[in-house]
Amino acid sequence: MAVKRRFQSVKGMRDLVDEAPAFAEVEETARRVFSLYGYHEVRTPVVEDTELFVRGVGEASEIVGKQMYSFDDKKGRSLSLRPEGTAPVARAYLEHDMASWPQPVKVFYMGPYFRYERPQAGRYRQFNQIGAELIGDPGPYSDVELLVMLLRFLEEVGFQDLEVGLNSVGDPECRRRYSRRLREYLEPHRDDLGADSLRRLETNPLRILDTKAPKERELLEGAPRLREVLGSAAQSHFEVVCEQLARFDVDFEIDNRLVRGLDYYTRTVFEITSVSLGAQDAILGGGRYDGLIADLGGPSVPGIGFAIGEDRLVSLFRHLYPGRRVSGASPQEPVCVVPVGASYRRHGLELSQALRAAGITAICEFDALRPLKVGLKQANRRGCRWVVLIGEDEVAAGTVVLRDFENGTQETIQRDEFVDVVATRISA
RNA sequence: GUGGAUGUAGCUCAACUGGCAGAGCGCUUGAUUGUGGUUCAAGUGGUUGGGGGUUCAAGUCCCCUCAUCCACCCCA
Incomplete structure (x- = not known):
């Protein structure tokens, strides 16, 4: 009877028992490395006004449309457990008037995030992210510095040979232009598209680019390239980023299909994936969001940031380097x-x-x-x-x-x- | 939200076409009353995820339900 009624953790949420030391070591490494680059830690609430994510992340995104843990409080306000970290930080930037601080503002953060999805390998309803945001500098050198810092962090955790996928999704005008072109290209091939892609053809054609369906991928081989329609400003921005990354020996590959799922991204986008993780293969992702602060009602301030999936990072580390401790840590045996x-x-x-x-x-x-x-x-x-x-x-x-x-x-x-x-x- | 697989001891797993629920590991004790790990011996272990049904008889067959895993989708 006691067995029958025993409590169990909520679906998609887990105890970190054996993994907890590795999490702590990853977090310590992040604090050390990010501080070295002049970032300081912030902690924002786990709960936010639902509207923050609707306006920040985008109503059309899957995250806001279907995956939020939303509820009404006793006064009838709609609140949500945060599904991602950038919108809350942007909110804090405005709330604390960080625009009056020396620019750019550099912050990092870590903690739990929540999305209501069916759990599977590498996907939890409560998961942990470590993120950083650089707000207030539009220039490509900030993109490079952020990426170099990210790679340094991964190296200090103990990873070797991780390759960054890089692309530019351009400014909103470039994207509108490209969406039109892509639609024109795909329209004659509607029969080869799955239901999801057909829907996106109307709502968000860019997202068709990262499809997994082999037939669609083949079709996209001949599609116009996103970078071919970039405006000259976005184009030269991207060129500087690539050139400087090469100078600092960052191992990256330009991935024309890389578009990211959140609506706020502009220009530079990037991610790192690993085939060892199963279907949920992204261990981190990020990009520039030059319009986000303005979308939230603030001034036109550009930004760039990333989010590392800590659960996947630890899982990948354990898989690649069995028995090895993160950051070479060796605690004193008592x-x-x-x-x-x-x-x-x-x-x-x-x-x-x-x-x-x-x-x-x-x-x-x-x-x-x-x-x-x-x-x-x-x-x-x-x-x-x-x-x-x-x-x-x-x-x-x-x-x-x-x-x-x-x-x-x-x-x-x-x-x-x-x-x-x-x-x-x-x-x- | 959709699809597939799996739930038996603390853990890993057996149990034939329905016929007494088992093993290894672990744990406790002893061989050793002030000496661990190794070895040997004994002991502890379960409403077979839960509920209902069929049957003389259900871990096994049927229905429902819950959970876990994997994939779609989405992304960290």
């Missing part, structure tokens, strides 16, 4: 203090505190049901190599016993010297 008998717990606490005061990770087995045996077994199961024993004999003699599980030896050392001895033994 020394285990075992009081021999319940009446020596006081000494156990004292000894473990002395070790911690010296910066040595220590745990104490207060709960050994029987002297020694159980305590040692626990210490072993926790993966400790070094055990400090304190009992009747040791207290009487003013000593402790330091046991080395690796070769089964142990030594008796003076209690007032034991911290130093432990320190030298574990670092040997």
Whole structure:
């Protein structure tokens, strides 16, 4: 009966147990690297006015149309769990009048996001993103700096050989021009298009470019290229970005089909995918959004940013480098203090505190049901190599016993010297 | 929202055309009352996801439901 009614995590949401240390290491790496580039961390609320996403992300986008966790509060206001991070940051930029700060404003953030979709490999209803936004500079050098920072982060996490897909979706005028061309090209081939693409032919022809259907891909081989219709400003912007990325040895490939799903993107767009992740293969994506702040009722301020899917990043890392720790982290394995008998717990606490005061990770087995045996077994199961024993004999003699599980030896050392001895033994 | 697969012990999985629910690992105890890990011995483990139906008899067949996984879609 207890089994039957046992609680379970909500569909599409999971506990991070084994993965939690890797998440923490990824987050620490992000803080370190992004700070190095002059970014500072912000934290925005998990809940926002629903309208923020409708206007920011776009009513036509799938995210807003079908995937939001929306609800009415007690006053009847429509609120939503945030499905992405850029619109909230843009909102905060306006709310705190960051336009009066030295431009550009550079921020990063991390935390949970929510989309109501059917879960599958690499897709959760609550997932974690690490993002950064550079707001207030329209120029291509900011694009390059942001991408270089992103690659540096991935490198410091421990990834090698990740390739960035890069494209330009141009300014809104270029896109309107291109949509018309693409529609003209595809119209005669309606029979070869699936239902989804047919619908997009009316609503958002650009999205047809990233179709997975082989027949449609073949058809698109002969389609006009997006970059061929870019205006001269967008064109030269893109050229500078490519040229500078090459100068800084960024491994990128121009992908003509790369368009991204959020409505606010302009000019530079990019993403990194991996075939090792299954169908949900994007580990990060981003781009420029020169019209977003204005769409939200603010001044015309350009911006560029990215979002890293932390769950997918960790999953890919574990798949590519089994057993390896993120960022080469190697936490200190604890020394285990075992009081021999319940009446020596006081000494156990004292000894473990002395070790911690010296910066040595220590745990104490207060709960050994029987002297020694159980305590040692626990210490072993926790993966400790070094055990400090304190009992009747040791207290009487003013000593402790330091046991080395690796070769089964142990030594008796003076209690007032034991911290130093432990320190030298574990670092040997 | 659509489609497919799978739910048996804490974990990984067996159980023939319906016939006594099992194994390995884990866990507890002992061999060793102050010595772990190895070994040996014993023990602990379950309303077979839940509900209903067919049957003398259901883990097995039928219906419903829930969950997980994978794909479509979408994206991180």
